[in-house]
Amino acid sequence: MKTFPYKIAFVGVLLALFGATTPGASAPPKNPPRFVDNGDGTVTDNQTGLMWEKKTTDNVNNTYTWTRVSGGTAADGTLFTQFLGPATCTASFNGECGIADHLDWRIPNLKELTSIQDCSQPNCINPIFGATAAGFYWTSTNVADSDLGSGPLAAWFVSFDGVTTNQGNGKLHLNFARAVRGGK
Numbered sequence: 001m002k003t004f005p006y007k008i009a010f011v012g013v014l015l016a017l018f019g020a021t022t023p024g025a026s027a028p029p030k031n032p033p034r035f036v037d038n039g040d041g042t043v044t045d046n047q048t049g050l051m052w053e054k055k056t057t058d059n060v061n062n063t064y065t066w067t068r069v070s071g072g073t074a075a076d077g078t079l080f081t082q083f084l085g086p087a088t089c090t091a092s093f094n095g096e097c098g099i100a101d102h103l104d105w106r107i108p109n110l111k112e113l114t115s116i117q118d119c120s121q122p123n124c125i126n127p128i129f130g131a132t133a134a135g136f137y138w139t140s141t142n143v144a145d146s147d148l149g150s151g152p153l154a155a156w157f158v159s160f161d162g163v164t165t166n167q168g169n170g171k172l173h174l175n176f177a178r179a180v181r182g183g184k
Contacts, residue, residue, distance in 0.1 A: 035128045040100040043128055048115055049184035050108075052129060053087070053099055060131040066138065066155055066171030073152040073171065079107065079138055083177050105179040110141035112180055113158040114166065124160045129178075134161035136175040143168035 036044045043052045065077035085091025087105040089098055099105055117124050123132045136157040143154040154168040157175050169175060 035126055037128050038100065042100045045116065048112070049182055050112060051181050052116065053105070053179040054130040055132055055178065057131050060133050062176070063174035064138065064177050065174060070172050071153060077171065079177055084179065087179050099179060102181055104181050106181065107138055107140040107177065108180040110139045110156045110158070112183070113137060113139050117158055117160065119162050124162050132160055133176050136164070136169060138175045138177050
C-alpha cells in the first residue's frame with residue numbers, strides 16, 4: 001500500500017484547486033474591511049495604504065492656523081508647531097511625542113483627505129476614525145492662482161460637516177487637522 005500517501009496528497013491538491021479548506025483551517029476573508037482600527041490611536045485604510053490619526057475627545061476640537069502672519073505662506077503656524085511638531089517629535093509640549101510610535105506624520109494632500117470623506121456617514125466620515133468635529137480640515141495642497149486668485153496664500157480644506165463643499169481657505173484661518181502617514 002505504498003500509494004496511500006500519494007492519494008492524500010492528490011486529495012489535498014484537489015481541495016486547494018477547488019477552494020476547499022482542510023478541517024479546522026479558516027479561509028482568508030474575501031473582502032477585508034477598508035478601514036481597520038489598529039487599537040493604538042490610528043486607523044489603516046487598506047485601499048490606499050494610508051495610516052490616519054484617530055481623533056479623541058481630548059483633541060477633536062483643536063483648530064490650527066497654517067501661518068503666523070496675515071498674508072503669510074510659511075508653514076510656521078500652529079498646524080506645524082502645535083499639531084505636527086509633537087506628532088513628528090520636532091516639538092513636545094508634555095515630554096511625549098509621536099503617534100503610535102511613528103514619527104513620520106504629515107498633513108494629507110487634497111486627494112488623500114477626500115479619499116476618507118463619506119457624506120453618507122455622520123460628519124461625512126466613517127465612525128471608525130473616532131470623534132470628528134464638523135468643520136473644515138487642512139490639506140497640504142496649495143490653491144492654484146487660477147482656482148481662487150490667491151495662489152500660495154490659501155490651501156485647500158476638506159469639509160466634514162455634510163454641508164459645505166471642499167474649497168480653499170486663507171492660511172491664517174483656524175481649521176481642524178488630521179494627520180496621515182504612508183500610502184501606496
